[in-house]
Amino acid sequence: MILRKQTRVLVQGITGKQGSFWSGKMIACGTSVAGGVNPKRAGTEHLGVPVYASARAAMDAQAFDLALMFIPPAAAKNAALDAIEAGAKTLVVLTEHIPLQDVLFLHAAAKANGTRIIGPNTAGIVTPGEGFAGIMPADNPRIFQRGRVGVISRSGSLGTLVCLNLTRAAFGQSAFIGIGGDPIPGTSTREALEALDRDNNTDAVVIVGEIGGTMEEEAAGYAAGMKKPVVAFIAGRLAPPHKKMGHAGAIIAGNRGTYASKRSALEAAGVTVANMPREIAEAIRAGLAEQGPPRSEFSATPKDGSITQREEDRS
């Protein structure tokens, strides 16, 4: 679930307004965009890559690893099934408001075919310096810089803010994994945490969670055994119960999904829970200092001079 330079990406809905806009950015960031899908434009080229009738046709023509969907909710089930049956290893589902029964169907199909779903309702995945798949400002050097902190987020906007703060503090990111705001995500906080724990380019992890569900509690169980420092921020401390707070998955139902439950589970696991986003970078710094010298080479010096300038401006 960490995007690499060699990860071959197929964009479903590449010729649409958003599909074109973001695919252009992905290509500019160095992502290996292998092609796109639009049944009506099959056989043509778009943004310099071939357009196929289906993910299956794309796979027959040339292998791809990851399918990325710019597809509206009512058409999402069939498009996802096409990618899964074509043999996509990873399927990034940006679409918000896919009906629950369709999401359940897709998870079953993905499981049967060995496809990892990231999302639904994710902003995608980013690996600074390698590429991205999704709708994140990966081309903005004030937000994304190559670094050694992994970020897991249920929210694109808040994830962006956290990445901005990490870049300002000269950490940058090893990988951003947007797991999305759907109530039934294909990749859980815990699974993303395990991936970043295994990743040799990651020295510390930030979990950006929110109220609703029990994913943060489940991730805490894994974090308790980790050597790498983990810092968390949980949005929705003030959320009233039984209200969907923007994301379908961000809802306190009965005694489940509360801020207090997540915070206490994470703290019991030794995770520092920040009260505000601005505290995250400092908590990472403290966690790394406590842990001693990192296993691998760690650079706290930003490569982009403009960021240093901005840091000086603020101090």
Next chain:
Amino acid sequence: MNLLEHAAKDLVLRKAAIPIPRGILCHTPAETAAAFQALGGGCVVKAQIPAGKRGDAGGIRFAETAARAAEIARAMFDEPVQEHRVDSVLIEEKVAIAKEYYVSVLADASARAPVVLFSEEGGSDIEELAASNPAAIRRAVVDLSRGVGEVEADALVGETPHAAALRPLLMKLFEAFRANDAELLEINPLAMLADGSAVALDCKFTLDAAAAYRQPELAKAAAPERMTALECSAREAGLTYIELEGNVALLANGAGLTMTTMDTVSTLGGQPANFQEIGGEAYTKAETALKVVLAKPGVRSLVVNFCGAFARTDVMAEGVVAAWETLKPDVPVFFSIHGTGDDKAIALVRERLGLEPFDVMEDAVHAAVEAAR
């Protein structure tokens, strides 16, 4: 989107051929008395409100005469039950219960699949039962390629004395969960009668809001949510607005960032006036959103916090500036703008409003909290 009991029974269970008691929906005491006569004997009067535990709150009461049924109905229409005004009551025949069970189907995030829950402790609140006696709840994750057939149903209910009646009922319930785009379909209690047949005494059905477009009949029957006037007008404009008690108004994009802005207002000593997010496709609706946010009486300051990923901050800032120039509101506003389109957005706020966005989001929130004091 919750359906009231009578609608859930009528539109979901009846269609699934799951037995329900004979019943009549009534809107006045006179209708209630007539319904009692039509049912011909002892009956139960049930307040139709979107809440559980109605029995404890006096929302489910038995009547042996038509006059008594009308009297109970009148009391329910006059006095709110669990803070809900009662517009209708369901009059149902009283059945002779041999045993009560609990059954439900819902989606489980960890399993990424539907789960069927079953318990012999029917009539209990399932969350309380899960806390006090978790062993009393049996749970089966459903493999969607198989669904719930005889084998799957038997694994849950095979050992109970009423297995023969329960098996087909579980199969029908699961089919109804799928076919009706349910988030939750629950029968509690499910009564077994002396003759071995099953009857659903209550039904809770939550329609998946994302599927409302393909379930128009169910969506139309859903109980209206309790919303303030401002929340209603925002909903009509396709916006997620939640009114809160405080005086620091906020506008942000994306669920996570908006919740964080709200929390930070509180962390820094203020009280948020609302939750208003314009993430996803709604980022083009900043102008309307701001008008809703500022319409709340008592707002003393506003924080605008944008962190653009998909949402373009320049488009959002354009909307905010347009609304500001139209409304000319008399409240101080504090901006923080980062992400997609930020250079253009910041320039716009500088030029048109003469304001300098804060570099750090918490500083903008702090300034708004101070201004509201």
